[in-house]
Amino acid sequence: MAESAESSESTSTVSAGILTNIFLQIVQSPLNIALVGVILFLVYNIFKSRNKDVQVRPAEPELPKLKKKDFTVEELKKYDGTQADGRVLVAVNGGVYDVTRGKRFYGPGGPYAAFGGKDASRGLATFNVTAAGEGYDDLSDLTTMEMDSVKEWESQFKEKYDFVGRLLKPGEQPTNYSDEEDEQPSVTAEQPSVTAEKKKDD
Template sequence: MALQLWETLKEAITAYTGLSPTTFFTVLALLWAVYYVATGLFGSSDDHIHQRSTAFEEQMEPLPPPVQLGEITEEELKQYDGSDSKKPLLMAIKGQIYDVSQSRMFYGPGGPYALFAGKDASRALAKMSFEEKDLTGDISDLGPFELDALQDWEYKFMSKYVKVGSIKKTMVPVTEGDASGEASGAAETDTKQTEDGPSQTPVTESEEKSSPADTKEE
């Protein structure tokens, strides 16, 4: 019975494939081997990617909550430019400081906007400039379109990031020249008052002296 089935199978293989039974089973074995190798390669690749992904997630620590800094100077803000991974990544717009640590891939070292970190980048954002001279908070001479663009950036930061402080405004010291100018102005005022004072006194005295003469004439 088994012999008859084998003979029937060989005839069917030859009739439908045109191959001898030996060749047919050899090709079938090769195809199975290729399938097994390909499956093993792709399977190991997926496992490797999964392992790398898991390791990356394990290395990524959750971001600490933003810390309120209050008022700090622009010089103090520079230390939060992302060069120290233990410190938050900060950036200021119109004097208001925001924690942008969650967007480190953009504002951190190597990111497309890394040069804005640790600075008040109001002017650069308004002009969409990456020049060093524009990395400042001075927006006094910007046009209406640039100010509108800056306003859009500010709204974006207000809605996405936490405000943690503001930049301390530096007081302009009064120079000695200004003080001497004020003093000289005060001196000139006093001198003018002094000059005006005596000019009225002789008139009064002359009027008083003229009174007896007028009386005698009468």
Template structure:
């Protein structure tokens, strides 16, 4: 009796390649692809507005779905970065606060609950805070200004915060 393997010269390596080929063809043409996860919920943009420290606090990702951070007097909507600034994240203490002093010194314990005048920062800290602000301006829309006590807000006439 003649063995088929010896006539066709098929080895175990050829059989393994055939199995791989059949699997690849099955995956490419016959098996349905796994469905993609639904896209994340898109949060509508905030209207442009100047805020006091008290008004800013509600934008912490818990009390409101938006997350805002003030830096050198500008308020940024960092909602897109909720994996960094949202509840239960490393930078959550910055959400809804003026983060100027904390980011300038890279110390989250320096987040203030009251208005923190950036003019009291050292020149080195101001430069570091300016670098952070430049980075934020590229990544996040500016909502408005953080108001010092007694300062009046600007009327943006319903304009939305965009990049």
């Protein structure tokens, strides 16, 4: 018992002696002191960078809601996120949506930036990001499955983003939207009301 106590004491004495020796060698050499200082500085920076709070980018100011209107292909192109206000519009299956709050996806530099200011229907249907056409696309050559995919995307856009109007076919007249209505276009001369048609029948 006494022997084990003595051996543990001698072990701790040896360990203390080694540490003292190392400490004296470091202190006696200015080069060693400088190296220890550099190591401590690097270790401090590593821990500091690991514990640093992730800086959250300040949120961009929210743009006022866009008044409903219909867009030609050329008018839609102006809303690709590169203009001063940074607004991004995307057309899906004839409807135009304000996707500005999803700008990191549809704005400049985003994975779907090719859809910004364009009709994304074909690209979404065919899973081809570069398939956003320059002119009006009637989608008539899409398969039933592809059109179903377009409709699914359309319903997602309706849920997530504000509907701001329709994409006009060449030669089509824009709808007159009133301030009160949500998504339904007002009755125009080209769209006679049901009651007007009934009167004609009577």
